[in-house]
Amino acid sequence: MSVLVYTENWDGKFKKISFELASYAVALAEQMKVPAVALSLGKVDETELKKLGNYGIESIMSDTNENYIGLDNQAIAKAVAIAAEKAGANVILIAHSNLGKAIAPRLSIKLKAGLVTAIHGLPLSLQPFTVLKNVFTNKAVGKVLVHAEKKVLTLAANSFGSQENIVTTIINHFDAGLSNTDFATKIEQTNKVTGKVLLSDADIVVSGGRGMKGPENWAPLEELAELLGAGTACSRPVSDEGWRPHSEHVGQTGKMIAPNLYFAFGISGAIQHLGGVSSSKVIVAVNKDPEAPIFEAADYGIVGDVFKVIPQFIEAVKEIKS
Amino acid sequence: MKILVLIGNVPDTTTKIKFNSEKTALDASGVQWIINPWDELALTRAMELKENSAGAIEMVVVATVGRQETEATLRKALAIGADKAIRIDTEPKDGFYVASQLAPVAGGYDLIFAGIEASDYNGAAVGGMLAELLGIHSISSVSGLQLEGGQITINREIDGGSQTVKMTTPLMAIVQKGIAKEPRIPAMRGIMMARSKPLEVIPAIEVDVLTSFESFSLPPAKAACKKVPEDQAKTLIYMLRDEAKVL
Ligand SMILES: Cc1cc2nc3c(=O)[nH]c(=O)nc-3n(C[C@H](O)[C@H](O)[C@H](O)COP(=O)(O)OP(=O)(O)OC[C@H]3O[C@@H](n4cnc5c(N)ncnc54)[C@H](O)[C@@H]3O)c2cc1C
Numbered sequence A: 001m002s003v004l005v006y007t008e009n010w011d012g013k014f015k016k017i018s019f020e021l022a023s024y025a026v027a028l029a030e031q032m033k034v035p036a037v038a039l040s041l042g043k044v045d046e047t048e049l050k051k052l053g054n055y056g057i058e059s060i061m062s063d064t065n066e067n068y069i070g071l072d073n074q075a076i077a078k079a080v081a082i083a084a085e086k087a088g089a090n091v092i093l094i095a096h097s098n099l100g101k102a103i104a105p106r107l108s109i110k111l112k113a114g115l116v117t118a119i120h121g122l123p124l125s126l127q128p129f130t131v132l133k134n135v136f137t138n139k140a141v142g143k144v145l146v147h148a149e150k151k152v153l154t155l156a157a158n159s160f161g162s163q164e165n166i167v168t169t170i171i172n173h174f175d176a177g178l179s180n181t182d183f184a185t186k187i188e189q190t191n192k193v194t195g196k197v198l199l200s201d202a203d204i205v206v207s208g209g210r211g212m213k214g215p216e217n218w219a220p221l222e223e224l225a226e227l228l229g230a231g232t233a234c235s236r237p238v239s240d241e242g243w244r245p246h247s248e249h250v251g252q253t254g255k256m257i258a259p260n261l262y263f264a265f266g267i268s269g270a271i272q273h274l275g276g277v278s279s280s281k282v283i284v285a286v287n288k289d290p291e292a293p294i295f296e297a298a299d300y301g302i303v304g305d306v307f308k309v310i311p312q313f314i315e316a317v318k319e320i321k322s
Numbered sequence B: 001m002k003i004l005v006l007i008g009n010v011p012d013t014t015t016k017i018k019f020n021s022e023k024t025a026l027d028a029s030g031v032q033w034i035i036n037p038w039d040e041l042a043l044t045r046a047m048e049l050k051e052n053s054a055g056a057i058e059m060v061v062v063a064t065v066g067r068q069e070t071e072a073t074l075r076k077a078l079a080i081g082a083d084k085a086i087r088i089d090t091e092p093k094d095g096f097y098v099a100s101q102l103a104p105v106a107g108g109y110d111l112i113f114a115g116i117e118a119s120d121y122n123g124a125a126v127g128g129m130l131a132e133l134l135g136i137h138s139i140s141s142v143s144g145l146q147l148e149g150g151q152i153t154i155n156r157e158i159d160g161g162s163q164t165v166k167m168t169t170p171l172m173a174i175v176q177k178g179i180a181k182e183p184r185i186p187a188m189r190g191i192m193m194a195r196s197k198p199l200e201v202i203p204a205i206e207v208d209v210l211t212s213f214e215s216f217s218l219p220p221a222k223a224a225c226k227k228v229p230e231d232q233a234k235t236l237i238y239m240l241r242d243e244a245k246v247l
Helices: A016-032 A046-054 A066-070 A073-086 A098-111 A219-228 A236-240 A271-277 A306-321 B037-051 B068-080 B095-105 B126-134 B188-194 B230-242
Strands: A002-006 A036-041 A059-063 A089-095 A114-126 A129-135 A140-146 A151-155 A170-173 A186-192 A204-208 A231-234 A261-265 A282-287 A300-303 B002-006 B009-011 B033-035 B059-065 B084-089 B111-115 B137-148 B151-158 B161-168 B171-175 B199-203 B211-217
Touching: A002 A016, A002 A073, A016 A036, A016 A046, A016 A089, A016 A114, A016 A151, A036 A046, A036 A073, A046 A059, A046 A170, A059 A073, A066 A073, A066 A186, A073 A089, A073 A098, A073 B126, A073 B137, A089 A098, A098 A114, A098 A151, A098 B095, A098 B126, A098 B137, A098 B151, A114 A140, A114 B095, A114 B211, A129 B211, A204 A219, A219 A231, A219 A306, A231 A236, A261 A306, A282 A306, A282 B230, A300 B230, A306 B230, B002 B037, B002 B126, B009 B068, B033 B037, B033 B068, B037 B059, B037 B068, B037 B111, B037 B137, B037 B171, B059 B068, B059 B095, B068 B084, B068 B188, B068 B199, B084 B095, B095 B126, B111 B126, B126 B137, B126 B171, B137 B161, B151 B171
Parallel strands: A002 A036, A002 A089, A036 A059, A059 A170, A089 A151, A114 A151, A204 A231, A204 A261, A261 A282, A282 A300, B002 B059, B002 B111, B059 B084, B084 B199, B111 B171, B137 B171
Antiparallel strands: A114 A129, A129 A140, A140 B211, A186 B161, B009 B033, B137 B151, B151 B161
16 A cells, blocks of 8 residues: 655656645655655656655656656556556545646546545545545535545645655656557647746735736736746736736636735635635735725735835835845 | 537535535525536537537537436526537536446547536546546646647646647547637527427436545634735735744
8 A cells, every 4th residue: 555646747847736745645644654655757857856855755656758748638647547556556646736637537537546636634534534625616615535445636736835854765667658649639839938936836926906907007016026936816807808818817717826925906806716816825905995805805905006005015025135 | 520518507606605504515595506617618619619610510419417406507508509408317426426427428429528627516527537437538728629620729728838739539628718708698599499409317327426525614714804004015015024924
């Protein structure tokens, strides 16, 4: 028996969530008194693989087949299933990322496992296996029982945190035995957002709503984000109007995020918006309407004009950084 | 060519969520039911594809797993333009249960659309599970889909970017925002026509339940928001550092 954790990479570098997932796997394995094994698919060099050892992973299975870069849902699910059998895993941990969401359901069928997605926190009990997940788009929490012997779990990003724990790691070469025909997704073009903090990785997110009045007013918001090393986000109408790219849309129908700190500038706080951001640890709202519902979700707030407040925030951040 | 769109029946997005007194199930009193937002977008895209296909797409079928009360949602899907609806008559229990009920009716389609998740239990499971049960390819986080002959061009979101990829039929496309611009609103004519379109009710099959909700709780109430006057905005940043310790 073991816990197998699939640690995703992009272009040979582990994603931030992979370290969080590794930390979770190690903690869960300890709770279950079984070993934790990490699985890496794709070209990841030894130096990078060894980084998992900073988060308590002692054993890694690495399949360096180049075709995994195509992110073919069926092929990756198949490879993880083969690895899970080989590792004798009864719990398989996956990130609740775009890729994780794509493969976990397929994997659960292959393994006849019970699937619970976007869990947070360690199991409340192992017998019966009980975990928590948010439901109704963060409006409530559900306690889920898994009746199947095997479990596939996806972990909500930023819900556990990565915990440093330096150990020595053994890398085992692994070959899932996939052939070219397993990879059906033909990539034509890839657009990577570069030089910016990814929303899914960001510890701090600076977000703007319709109260920002127009795309030409985003410069101060972006300056603040850059000073804070933050990602930028927006409300749905802002992306619908084309003021900002769709990838920045957060909320029920956009991205669900859970940073440590979320700034909402000129956002009213509609229930669908809050659904995507209410798991943030601290929310700061700036809105000129004292009745705006965002203040009910916020920890800190200013009733005032965004265009007067953002420059003061920038000044203060410069002071504390210097 | 035939398209199947999976339809979830979920509480309206503005619903104030309440549970029964045992906290074991949603208190559905006063809840307005809608087509799961992503499924509604998927259906809209399916109708656009059919209309632009010059007859190559013969039909768009919608299917749900649910009791009789979900028929209003299916009728809405028919009013939007679907040609036929299928309802598998049982209470949906978990993702595996739903996908297993759908598998016997989902064969023979060239393209199946599922939403990236349902806005009730946020399972993000049915589309991928059904594809695996049918043994067909799937692609998730789909934000655009074009059809040309048997070739499908897809835009999908990947973590930190987007991609354009090519795939072939049969395919399960698991869709998110962007797949259609705005959900289609049924017109009067569509609502009239929907009444006479076929709605087939199929009995459920025996399926194991692999997961279940033991209970639900509401998040604890938030402490009141600490307000700072506009002209002292700078102090808020210092509070974030010294008090909240997030900077
Ligand atoms: C099915 C469905 C799904 C949805 N999904 C999402 C979603 O995922 N994400 C999302 O965001 N929305 C979503 N919505 C839309 C949502 O209901 C709201 O319409 C939207 O969030 C409002 O965006 P906003 O706060 O930017 O704009 P508004 O509601 O127009 O609010 C603008 C705010 O800015 C304030 N303001 C104006 N000028 C200033 C100024 N100078 N200084 C300070 N404050 C100012 C105003 O007081 C106001 O509160 C969804 C809706 C539906 C029906």
